[in-house]
Amino acid sequence: MFEQLGTAILDLLQLKFLVPLVIGTFVGVVGGALPGVTITMTIIVVLPFTFGLDPLQGLAAMTGVYVGGSAGGLVTAVLLGIPGTPSAIATTFDGYTMRRNGEPGRALWLGIWASCFGGLLGGVFLIATTGPLAAIALEFGPWEFFALFIFALSMVVGLTEDSLLKGLLAGTFGLLVTTFGSDPIMSVPRFTFGTEFLRGGFDFLPVLIGIFAFAQIMTELEKMHGGSGSGGARAATPNLKIAQLKVIGEILARPVLLLWSTAVGLLIGVLPAIGGSAASVMAYDQAKKISRRPERFGTGIPEGIIASESSNNANVGGSLVTIMAFGIPGDAVTAVMLGAMTIHGIQSGPLFMVQEAKLAYGIFAAYLLAHPIMIIVMALGARFFLRVVTVPKSALVPIVLVLCTVGAYALKNTIDNVWVLALFGVFGYALVKLKFPLAPVILGLILGDQIEVNLVRALMNDPNPLLFVTRPISALLLGLSVASVLFSLWQRRRQAARLAALPETAPDF
Amino acid sequence: MTKLVLAAAALAILASGSAMAAYPERPVKVIVPWAAGGDTDNIFRPFVLPLQKALGQTVVIANIGGASGTVGAREAKNSPPDGYTLYVVHDYIHLTYYTGVADVNYSDFEPICSVSSTPSVLTASAKTKWKSLKELIDDAKANPGTVSVGATLGSTSHFFPALIEKAANVKFKYVSYDGLAQRMNAILGGHIDLTDGNLTQKGKVDAGQLRFLAIATEKRAPELPDVPTLKESGYDIEYAVTRGLLAPKGTPDDILGKLDMACSEAVKDPAFAASMKAQGTDVKYLGRKEYGEFLRKNDEINKSMAKELGLLKR
Amino acid sequence: MRGFVRPRLTGDAVAGLVAVSVSVWLFFVAGDLPQSALVPIGPGFYPRLVLGATALAGAALVLRAFLVGSGAPAAGPAPNYRLVLVAFVLFGLYVTLLPLLGFRIATFLFVAAMQSAIDPPRTRRALLVVTLVALGTTAVTYLVFERYLYVLLPRGTWTDF
Numbered sequence: 001m002f003e004q005l006g007t008a009i010l011d012l013l014q015l016k017f018l019v020p021l022v023i024g025t026f027v028g029v030v031g032g033a034l035p036g037v038t039i040t041m042t043i044i045v046v047l048p049f050t051f052g053l054d055p056l057q058g059l060a061a062m063t064g065v066y067v068g069g070s071a072g073g074l075v076t077a078v079l080l081g082i083p084g085t086p087s088a089i090a091t092t093f094d095g096y097t098m099r100r101n102g103e104p105g106r107a108l109w110l111g112i113w114a115s116c117f118g119g120l121l122g123g124v125f126l127i128a129t130t131g132p133l134a135a136i137a138l139e140f141g142p143w144e145f146f147a148l149f150i151f152a153l154s155m156v157v158g159l160t161e162d163s164l165l166k167g168l169l170a171g172t173f174g175l176l177v178t179t180f181g182s183d184p185i186m187s188v189p190r191f192t193f194g195t196e197f198l199r200g201g202f203d204f205l206p207v208l209i210g211i212f213a214f215a216q217i218m219t220e221l222e223k224m225h226g227g228s229g230s231g232g233a234r235a236a237t238p239n240l241k242i243a244q245l246k247v248i249g250e251i252l253a254r255p256v257l258l259l260w261s262t263a264v265g266l267l268i269g270v271l272p273a274i275g276g277s278a279a280s281v282m283a284y285d286q287a288k289k290i291s292r293r294p295e296r297f298g299t300g301i302p303e304g305i306i307a308s309e310s311s312n313n314a315n316v317g318g319s320l321v322t323i324m325a326f327g328i329p330g331d332a333v334t335a336v337m338l339g340a341m342t343i344h345g346i347q348s349g350p351l352f353m354v355q356e357a358k359l360a361y362g363i364f365a366a367y368l369l370a371h372p373i374m375i376i377v378m379a380l381g382a383r384f385f386l387r388v389v390t391v392p393k394s395a396l397v398p399i400v401l402v403l404c405t406v407g408a409y410a411l412k413n414t415i416d417n418v419w420v421l422a423l424f425g426v427f428g429y430a431l432v433k434l435k436f437p438l439a440p441v442i443l444g445l446i447l448g449d450q451i452e453v454n455l456v457r458a459l460m461n462d463p464n465p466l467l468f469v470t471r472p473i474s475a476l477l478l479g480l481s482v483a484s485v486l487f488s489l490w491q492r493r494r495q496a497a498r499l500a501a502l503p504e505t506a507p508d509f
Numbered sequence: 510m511t512k513l514v515l516a517a518a519a520l521a522i523l524a525s526g527s528a529m530a531a532y533p534e535r536p537v538k539v540i541v542p543w544a545a546g547g548d549t550d551n552i553f554r555p556f557v558l559p560l561q562k563a564l565g566q567t568v569v570i571a572n573i574g575g576a577s578g579t580v581g582a583r584e585a586k587n588s589p590p591d592g593y594t595l596y597v598v599h600d601y602i603h604l605t606y607y608t609g610v611a612d613v614n615y616s617d618f619e620p621i622c623s624v625s626s627t628p629s630v631l632t633a634s635a636k637t638k639w640k641s642l643k644e645l646i647d648d649a650k651a652n653p654g655t656v657s658v659g660a661t662l663g664s665t666s667h668f669f670p671a672l673i674e675k676a677a678n679v680k681f682k683y684v685s686y687d688g689l690a691q692r693m694n695a696i697l698g699g700h701i702d703l704t705d706g707n708l709t710q711k712g713k714v715d716a717g718q719l720r721f722l723a724i725a726t727e728k729r730a731p732e733l734p735d736v737p738t739l740k741e742s743g744y745d746i747e748y749a750v751t752r753g754l755l756a757p758k759g760t761p762d763d764i765l766g767k768l769d770m771a772c773s774e775a776v777k778d779p780a781f782a783a784s785m786k787a788q789g790t791d792v793k794y795l796g797r798k799e800y801g802e803f804l805r806k807n808d809e810i811n812k813s814m815a816k817e818l819g820l821l822k823r
Numbered sequence: 824m825r826g827f828v829r830p831r832l833t834g835d836a837v838a839g840l841v842a843v844s845v846s847v848w849l850f851f852v853a854g855d856l857p858q859s860a861l862v863p864i865g866p867g868f869y870p871r872l873v874l875g876a877t878a879l880a881g882a883a884l885v886l887r888a889f890l891v892g893s894g895a896p897a898a899g900p901a902p903n904y905r906l907v908l909v910a911f912v913l914f915g916l917y918v919t920l921l922p923l924l925g926f927r928i929a930t931f932l933f934v935a936a937m938q939s940a941i942d943p944p945r946t947r948r949a950l951l952v953v954t955l956v957a958l959g960t961t962a963v964t965y966l967v968f969e970r971y972l973y974v975l976l977p978r979g980t981w982t983d984f
Contacts, residue, residue: 037972044545044570045972048558051780141700142684165884166835169842172877176846179873182576183866185685186662186859187610190866191849196583200575221910222902224941332544335690339546342709343555345787352712395956398937401914402930405921406964410974413538413571414584415922422918426911434834452869453685459863460684461657461700538975569973662861683861819860 005127005368008361012060012369020050020057021366024064025373029381031065032072033084035209035403039069040332041410047340055344056359060366062340063320066333067119067370068377070276070316074111074309075378079104079388080400081216086208087276087312089442090284094297094304096216101300104389105382109247110302111309112378114258116371117251118310121262122269122317123368137270137322142457143468147477148271149447149454152278154481155285156443157488164488170436174444175451177202184453197416202424204445206408206417210424211441213404215432217397218425224393250302257287257303258310265311269318275331276312276319278446281439283311289487295495313371320367324352324360532592532764533566539595539754540588542581544574548689548707551788552625552752553597559778563771577601577664577687579611586617590757592764595621599752601664603811608663609822615808619760620801622772623753625785626793629669629725630736632706635718636699642722642742645703649679659686659701663820666692666705668811669725669748671818676744708732708789725749732789751793751807753800769797836888842881846874909940925979930961 012018024046031042043065050058074091076084081096083089091111098107140148157167180191181201192198251258261283268279287307288297297304319334323341346352352360388396408421431438458467469475539557541550553570561568573581578601585596596618606614631642639645649656658681660667667683674681684701686692692704697718706721711732713719721736725748729738739746754772756765775781776794785792795803815821850871858865917933924932934957944950968974978984 040545041972047554051555051558051784138694138698141695141698163887165880165887169838169877169880169884172873172880173842175873176849176870176877179870182579182610183856184687185862186866187577187579187605188856188859188866190856190870191852199583200580203575218907218910221906221941222904224903224906332546335544335546337546338690339551339554342551342788343784345784392942394938394942397910397941398934399956399960401917401937402934402960402964405917406968406974406976409977410968410972412573412575412580412584413540413975414573415918415977418918418921422914425914429907429911434838436838448873453687455869456862456864457684457686460682463863536973536975567973569975571975662859685862 002127004357004361005364008358008365009369011358012362012365017057017060017362017366018369020053020061021064021370022373024061025068025370026064026377028065028068028070029072029075029374029377032069032088033075033385035076035080035082035084035213035400035407037084037403037407037410038205038332039066039073039085039087040336042069043333043336043340047336047343050340051343055346056362056366058344059341059346059359059363062337063363063366064370064373066316066320066337067313067367068374069333070119070313071112071115071309071374071378073312074115074305075108075381075385078107078111078305079385080396082209082213082400082404085276086205086442086446087280087315088308089208089212089277089439090280090308091305092212092216093284093308093439094300094302095308097298097300098302098305099300099389103300104386106247106302107300107305108378108382108385109244110250110305112375113244113248113251114306114309115313116375117258118262118265119313119317119371120368121259121310122266122314123364123371125262126266126317126321127364139473140271141471142454142461143471143474144477146451146454146458147468147474147481149451151477151481151484152282152447153440153443154484155282156440157485164485164492166436167440170431170438171440171444173431173436174441174446175448177207177445178448179452184449185456197419200412200416202420203411203417205411206420207424207445208442209404209407210421211428211431211438213400213428214425215428215438217400218429219432220393221397251306254303254306256290257306260286260290261307261311262314265314266318268311269315269320270322271318275333275446276315277331278443279315280308280312281443283307284439289484289491294491295499317367320363324363532767533564535593536567536569537561537564537593537595539568539570539597540581540585541570541572541597542574542578542585543572543688545570545572548627548709548788549597549599549752552627552785552790555781555784556624556775559775559781560771562778563774564767577605577610577661579605579613582611582613585755586613586757588757590619590759590761592756592760592768594757595768596755596757597752598755599665599750600668600807600811603808604664604668604815607812607815607823608820610663615755615804617758618755619758619765620797620804621754621756621765621768622776622797623751623793623795623800623803624772624776625790626749626751627707627788627790628730628749629665630706630708630710630733631670631673631722631725631739632696632704632710632714633720633722634696634699634702635720637702637720639722640720642737642739645722646677646679649677649681653680654682656703657682657684657701659684659692659695659704661685661687665748665750668814668818669705670703672746672748672814673739673744675817676739676746711789751803753795753804765797833888836885839881839884839888843878843885846877846881850874850878906941910937913937913940922977923979923981925982925984926976927961927965927984928979928982930964931957934960 027046028042031037032039043062046061046065050061069085070087073083073085073088076082077088077091078095078099081092083092095107095111153171157171180198182199183190189199264283264286265279284304284307287303288294323334323338404421405418408417411417541553543549557568557570573584588594602615605611633639658670660683662685670681686695695701696704710719714721721733723739723742724730724736725739725746727747773794776792782792853867853870856865856867913936917929920929935953938953944953969976
């Protein structure tokens with residue numbers, strides 16, 4: 001197995017494969033870093049260029065885009081507080097805070113190295129355990145998926161700073177948004193009030209960008225006072241020199257966190273139906289749960305960045321295996337990857353790994369090699385990326401908003417989605433002002449349709465609702481959901497008790 | 510440096526607005542009413558490459574998914590009839606109209622050409638005990654309403670098994686699974702028993718994870734010599750999904766002619782043919798007239814099917 | 824500070840009230856949705872489940888806000904809400920004008936206006952910078968998306984540009 005991988009890596013080091021891989025990774029990083037340009041879109045753009053190449057060349061390019069894009073999203077998340085791609089959502093929590101605390105270089109490189117380690121670890125682990133993992137994934141019927149999504153939501157509800165209640169409410173807001181538009185089973189228009197605008201519902205991407213971009217930009221703007229802002233907004237050029245070894249050391253000093261986040265990313269990747277965005281948020285929550293100082297999350301600590309970034313790159317590996325072994329995409333990105341494979345004449349399925357071992361291991365090798373290449377691309381680009389910090393707010397704000405607008409428009413080539421962007425911009429800003437956490441909203445948005453569809457499927461298959469608690473995996477996951485909420489409650493009480501023991505730091509009510 | 514970039518940019522902005530030439534003078538948008546990476550998207554992405562060569566202009570795919578493909582349909586219907594917005598359809602357009610999901614039908618558009626045809630293959634999970642169509646039908650007769658079928662309700666994957674249901678006089682249980690990929694996940698895990706598949710799933714059949722019970726073509730497919738046709742099993746059913754290009758109603762005749770010409774050249778492209786073969790799909794070119802005739806007939810067939818199945822809402 | 828917390832309309836209470844009223848309203852709207860014979864639960868079932876949860880959580884939030892009050896008021900200088908409002912209005916105008924003026928003209932105007940709103944140009948040099956940034960943003964996004972990413976950006980129905 002690892003011999004085959006070794007030969008595949010050596011093969012891939014030939015110029016004819018290396019060139020598309022490097023170009024793909026570079027394009028991916030750029031696409032991932034631009035807010036509004038998704039990995040999906042970047043892959044679609046690269047796809048036609050690969051039609052003329054042989055399958056492995058084409059897939060190497062696209063694997064590069066996928067890996068590069070997953071890492072590229074963190075650049076925007078760290079520097080602007082807006083996830084460049086949905087999978088970098090959780091990176092904004094601590095990454096952007098760390099950059100505001102004056103350490104943009106450290107935040108950026110923590111993310112980059114965590115992506116690399118998460119991806120590589122995930123890759124190696126995957127190649128060894130593809131079979132059993134995939135077999136578990138197949139056991140998931142509608143009941144299990146429903147329970148899994150409830151579990152995911154319960155985790156994030158517990159993530160909230162302010163109160164569990166507001167986390168819960170934020171989660172239902174997200175779920176509620178997905179109920180607008182045609183219903184996912186029979187396309188009955190729901191809450192559309194006869195308008196065309198609402199027929200298609202709210203697309204995830206413009207909603208996500210709207211909430212994050214405006215929440216971020218508007219809270220920046222409200223701190224500015226007249227023209228004097230220009231002087232203050234022009235920050236000094238950040239210190240570009242950061243000790244790479246020190247950052248690597250920071251990550252490797254937390255092996256449990258790294259392994260655990262990688263495992264979460266892998267598992268979410270192997271399971272179809274939820275993608276990198278859920279993985280990063282869930283890993284972040286897990287990291288907070290296992291931490292001895294959970295209250296420090298969100299204040300710009302390395303753990304938050306490591307959890308999010310290592311999991312989302314490990315997720316890429318997991319998804320790749322699922323599409324190769326079963327031909328089942330986890331999200332829009334993997335759907336396009338799978339489409340690309342189909343167009344290149346690859347019949348995915350378990351036999352693919354055996355009959356086309358060369359190609360399968362070639363893809364693994366491309367995945368592994370894309371990580372060091374990504375590091376090099378980032379190292380060359382970091383100087384330019386960090387410049388963003390020094391651009392005056394007056395110029396940066398409109399530019400970012402234009403990019404978001406184009407991204408929302410490009411999704412379906414309709415102006416409707418730009419209105420969705422604006423609408424949820426207002427909504428997102430209101431949420432931030434009212435101190436609602438954003439993560440549960442986002443997860444609710446990601447999972448809303450899936451929860452409904454699987455609920456309906458389960459009942460169409462068998463009208464007995466008790467199956468949700470009598471099927472073992474489903475029961476286990478639902479049990480874990482309850483446990484997860486209880487654990488958060490307990491953690492919060494313990495935290496409050498500890499704060500009470502230190503009266504001088506207790507907040508004044 | 511900055512100045513140079515700006516000057517070049519300003520020039521480019523001006524230049525792109527002032528070209529005066531015959532159709533097509535600017536990029537053509539093709540609306541695919543489903544997400545990127547789906548069956549239809551996979552067929553049309555390789556197709557637009559030879560198409561843009563033949564047209565001499567960039568052709569861009571816009572994926573406008575949502576609400577069983579009806580969001581894209583409405584968008585296409587409301588686009589200006591100038592030949593710069595085209596629309597990809599398959600049989601779903603008749604079905605969503607007659608089942609009342611959408612108020613857009615094929616007659617809101619001008620036919621350009623058909624491109625491909627994908628025959629349906631009745632596919633069973635390897636976790637079921639049926640080795641042949643007969644065993645399935647016997648079992649379904651003995652236990653009505655227990656055989657579960659994954660399908661996009663009210664679309665082609667629902668109608669194909671429904672035709673078998675009617676022909677064999679059995680009763681299936683439908684579970685909503687939108688899109689082939691989701692159905693494959695469920696059928697591999699044994700969460701559904703049957704589904705409407707196609708030749709792209711041959712790899713899984715060879716691996717023993719799925720079983721092809723019957724193919725809905727006139728003759729057996731050369732790739733699947735062992736899979737019987739429904740006809741030879743005594744059910745007079747042929748079912749294939751035909752995909753083609755339409756333009757909004759009122760698009761000028763000469764533009765439609767140009768597009769059809771380009772289409773007829775593009776389908777001959779060897780790379781496109783190879784890609785279709787890899788996807789278990791036949792290249793099926795019909796010109797403007799023939800495709801229009803095909804759509805008209807198909808519409809009647811679909812209407813009567815919807816009626817027989819009790820889904821007709823118009 | 825100790826003792827009785829005077830009930831007041833805090834942010835939490837407002838948010839909770841909005842959540843409750845919107846979800847109760849939608850709960851009734853969802854009741855009218857037609858059900859299909861093929862599906863055991865109608866299209867209104869799941870939304871009502873979520874709406875019910877929203878209403879309950881919202882009510883609990885209102886209750887808590889009145890009983891406990893919410894956290895301490897934020898310290899620091901008063902937020903500049905005027906600028907936020909201006910930014911939202913400008914963006915709204917931009918989206919409205921986008922299909923009318925076309926991407927290139929609308930974007931140029933929006934970027935120029937937004938810069939001026941955040942940091943009004945007082946010198947000729949500043950004015951030049953504003954113009955150049957607006958022109959550059961428009962040109963680069965247009966070229967990159969239209970030419971290389973094959974996204975056909977909106978053309979103006981008024982200007983055909």
